[in-house]
Amino acid sequence: MKIVLKNLSKIFPSRNKKSNGVVVAVDSLDIEIPDGKLVGLLGPSGCGKSTTLYMISGLQKPTMGQVFFGEHDVTMLEPEHRGVGLVFQNYALYPHLTVKQNIMFPLQNLKGEEKLDKEEMLRRAQEAADLVQIGDLMDRKPSELSGGQQQRVAIARALVKAPRVLLLDEPLSNLDARLRLQTREEIRRIQRETGVTTVFVTHDQEEAMSISDIIVVMKNGVKQQVGEPQKVYDDPANLFVAQFLGTPPINVFDGELSGGWLYIGNERVMDVSPDEPDRPVVVGIRPEGFIPSGNGCFSGDLKNIEVMGRDCSVVFTNEKSQKPSVRAIIDSDAGASLIGMSKVSFDLKRNKVFLFESETGDRIRF
């Protein structure tokens, strides 16, 4: 089921009644989510991604705009008629019901022609439970399960009625690090097996990048960029996206365009189109964009080298860096040769260097 969000906005009244103000949680969102894809809504907390998810589910009504499932306008449709499965951040498993009863709960709501007999319900519940591999825990209460198992039960409950759309609200945030890795593979697998269009919300860029077919980066309720994770990473639309994606984060410098060249400090690091007017810019360089070179175009004072096995990260300072230190990831052999030096210099990989307008943060394509 394709999901289309058209000009979708959600505005809340401000908590402070006297100010008479409003808070724009989601601002004119236009997104098209293709059928059968796994889509990650990504952004820092408070960026409106959960609100967007709740508007897709129908639990919150948009202030403006429309939601389409396929060709169907579902904006005014009650959540129960949308055919969505929703997994809450805290799972919201009914504590007084067993796993089996929890999973069967949505099926027992079916009425009229859709009504199922008991055996059919049990069979489907078992099927859903087997899919998420909790088939042997059916008679336990949620309180007797670990966080990861509860998560699976919640997914099974959302999937059991064969929803057209599966929505996951911060599905991994309540799990410990190891379980998180395992569960995100699991979500990927379940999504592939069922082929259900899935939207999930996360603030963890690594999580979003690793399992999504498409990521939507949001900030302050505004869509920043939509695309395949690798594309967004390689070709960020603005400074925010460039900074939000990638660990370690991108290094940001104050630079200057002058006479068709990019300067960082006094160093002339790269040629740009001569048509670009001279002006100050913001330069982003990915940690993997540095090539150590004896007389490279870009240099700094070496602070230390962190060895991480295959790679090592070179931490150095540059007076034009917006952060106290700059981090470059290079392979260990190259890193070893730098040990003991006080000054390091690099050549830069052109496709790992991004320029942004210093005022707006918009990308400058040079």
Place this chain on the structure above:
Amino acid sequence: MKKKIDNAQNNVTAADLYDRKTIVKLNRDIGSQNQLKGWIYLAPALLLLLVFSFYPLINTFRMAFLNGYNGLAIVGGESFSVGIENFKTVLAYSDFKQCLLNTILLCVITVPISTILALLIAVALNSIKPLQKVYQTVFFLPYVTNSIAIGMVFNAMFTRVGLGDLVQTQGIINNILGIFGIGPFNFVNVGSSWGANMFVVCTYIVWNAIPFKILVLLGGLQNVNKQYYEAAKIDGTSKVRTFFRITIPLVSPMLAYVIITSFIGGFKEYSSIVGIFGEGMGPGGNGQMNTIVGYVYNMLPKSNLGNASAASLILFGIILIVTAINGYVSKKKVHY
């Protein structure tokens, strides 16, 4: 594997050096040395409890099982044999049987009605936002009003004095019923029937019992995570099913609490009926609305301490059994 065991035997651990008693002593809180202080602080309250609660409690058992025990015992000079005469006497009285019947009926009728009404009102209150606090206060007012005073007001509301057309005074209830051409009924005055009296008393008790229950249940409802309802909504759960399958189980601890306490309160019903009918506990003091507690109080001026104690113990037994049943049921049905 073998090596590990050897190691464990060779290594002397802290556990080998101290025996259990020493460990318990060492682990005792520093604060526990101040236990004496604690006892001293508690002493005034404890003393009062001993004199006015524990002693009378034990003495009630003693008096109940001394045959024919009466006020003369206080003056001295009479001795009593141990036995169950008092219980036999009490149970043989038709008065007492009436009291027992009244008390049990009051409980059986009012507890379910007031609990269900309170639950419905609490759910309604929980679902509104504006004026919630105002309504909450209004519904709570009966709780802070004196029960004798409410009883007198109820009496005034239901009263009707006079014969046939020669009505001297008539309360608001009969006036209202009159508008619809119903009645008039003799609810509470001399010559009124037991059933009519029962109706008035039950109305009173239900009205008076609701506020506290609303308060407790509303507290329970407000603690229920809203996400359960959102999850239910996503799954297309009907309102009725949500209420029975989600709301009730999730507030079941509070429900169990109000049911148990209101059964206990119901069995001790006394002041409400005094408020309506006076100490005669019935229209014209005929005693037809008397309860067990009322019976016990009636016995006291007659110095019939043995019978009063026996009746108290019977009441105690009933409350014990009902509470045990409640506890048993709630263990199966309540989800903590």
